[in-house]
Amino acid sequence: MQRDTASIENNMKYIPLTEEDKRKMFEEMGIISISSLFSDIPEEILLKRKLNLPPALSEKEIVSLIKRTFKENDLTERIFLGGGAYFHFIPSTINYLLERGEIYTSYTPYQPEMSQGLLQAMFEFQSVMSDLTHADITNASMYDGASALAEAILMGERINKKGKVVLPKNLNPQYREVIETYLKPRNIEIIDIGFTEEGRIDIEKLKSILKEEVSSVVVQSPNYFGVIEDLNKLGKIIKDSGALFILSIIEALSLGIIKPPFDFGVDILAMEGQSFGMPLSFGGPYLGILQTKKEYVRQIPGRIVGETVDKNGKRCFVMTLRPREQDIRREKATSNICSNHALKALVALVYLATVGPRGFKKIAEINYKKAHYLAKRFNDEGFKLTFSGPFFNEFAVNLPFDENELREKLSLVDIYGGIPIEGYKNSYLFAVTEMNSLEDIELLMCAILEG
Structure with missing residues (x-):
């Protein structure tokens, strides 16, 4: 039977080139080697030795290696760490939907x-996020x-052009x-602003700073101390003061019980979406959410998707705004985010669609109550909280031992x-979420008191 070489070439795109393939390509380019x-x-900066890599493995050997490596992982679910990445429950609907090919392989909608x-x-994402925070615009x-x-x-800075920004010292x-x-x-x-014994921004010092013109003031809430x-x-x-109010929210689940940010007069909101169904995963990939008021829409980076109708009157979606340098003149672009x-x-x-509005609020309430229960347990045992301000699901506490001793206990x-x-x-x-049971909390206290 004659081999269909054209078919083989078309269906084996990921097979490495043969020596004959390379020879033909070199000949076409007029070179003799890679x-x-x-x-x-x-010549002096070229590596003169082989890379320090292990020898190639068969598929079976690779699978065995991965399994052995996985066994080295510590997969405890007793996690009380926060500091910008939070251990939350992930509904099974998420992975089920993401594993669908048409979703998993989706990329930039150039057409x-x-x-x-x-x-x-993307349009529905923008709509839900705007509803959650009362923002006019979400990219x-x-x-x-x-x-x-x-x-x-x-x-x-593009809006106010003052060349200065106020950053709080209780920012993550x-x-x-990253900002620096x-x-x-x-x-x-960058103009730094300190904080009080509550762990909150020092408002009196901020008033003094704002006597001079600045482009914006950044506030993180809940802040790094929770x-x-x-x-x-x-x-x-x-x-x-005439400055722009920029709010950073890292623990987005706090929106389940806290008033929507734009109701406080926020001009720009930058939010981390990791708490919305994303695993810790050694720090990423996570999700950045950027929102603003309608009057600043021309300055927002990234993309905005809009809804319209096609020539037949049917509902459809389009790229409404793409102010990146790939799409417009570089000098007109707002960002090099590509x-x-x-x-x-x-x-x-x-x-958010899975848990719904009531579920979202309920999960936030559970976080709040469990965190405050742990804080009370610390207080009852004579351990004082570092800051007296109100908190959501994370707080700082003073303990009578160093980091190594705490980790060992x-x-x-x-x-x-304990960060x-x-x-x-x-x-x-310490951060407490819906994933931490009361038994976990008591075990934590026992370890600190008796470990």
Whole structure:
């Protein structure tokens, strides 16, 4: 039987090139080897040895290696860590839907008429997020909460052009690092604002700072210490100064019991969506959510999907705004963000649709009550909370031992918890979610008291 070589070539696209294939390609390009393609690289910086890689394995050997590696993982579910990534329940509906090929393989909708499913998903995501926070505008997602906040600050600078931004010292330190990286080449000055014994922004010092003109003021609430800021008071002070009010929310589940942010006069909201159905996964990939008021829509980075009708009068979806440098003139672009986390945005959408408004509120209430129960247990045993301000599901507590001793005590009962707070000796962050049972909480206390 004669082999259909054309068919084989078309159906075996991922098979490496044969030596004959390479020879033909070299001949066409007028070179003699792959190394000729890198002739512009100086000889002295080329690696003269083979890469330090293990030998190739068969499929069976690879599967065995992966299984052995998995066994090294500690898969405890007694997690009391927070600090920007939270251990929440993930409904099975999420993975079920994401494993569908038409969803899992969706990417950038360069041709809207061919991408109606993805565009609708992004449109529904925008709608749900705007409903949740009372925002006028939500873009079709960003990389994560940190980059979304950095983009929000750049957006504020484009609007007000004062060259200064106020950052609170109770902002997540990892977010601060990202912001500093973004702002350094742009010569935007960062003005720090401290906090009180409550763990909240020092409002009197903020009033003093705002006597000079700044582009925006950033507030994180709940902040890095888990404390809920007085957004009503902060919103009025910032508005009166002429600066933009930028809010960062990292624990998005707090919206289940806290008033919608834009009701406080927020101008730009940067939010992390990890709590909406995403596993911890060693820190990502997560979901950035960026929202603003209608009057600032032309300054928002990323994409916005809109609803319209086609020539037959049928409902359809289009790219309404794409202010990135790939799509318009570079000098007109608002960002070099060239993609979005559409799959993670869909995760958040499915999560919120699954739990529903009442379920979302109920989960938030459970987080609040369990965290406050643990805080009371600490207090009853004589351990003082580091800050006195109100909190949602995370708080800092002073303990009489160092980080290594705390880790050793908790490891005896397979518990992860207690993030050290820089600048505070033996002060640790604990987060409590719906995943932590009362038995877990009592086990935590026993480990601290007796471990």
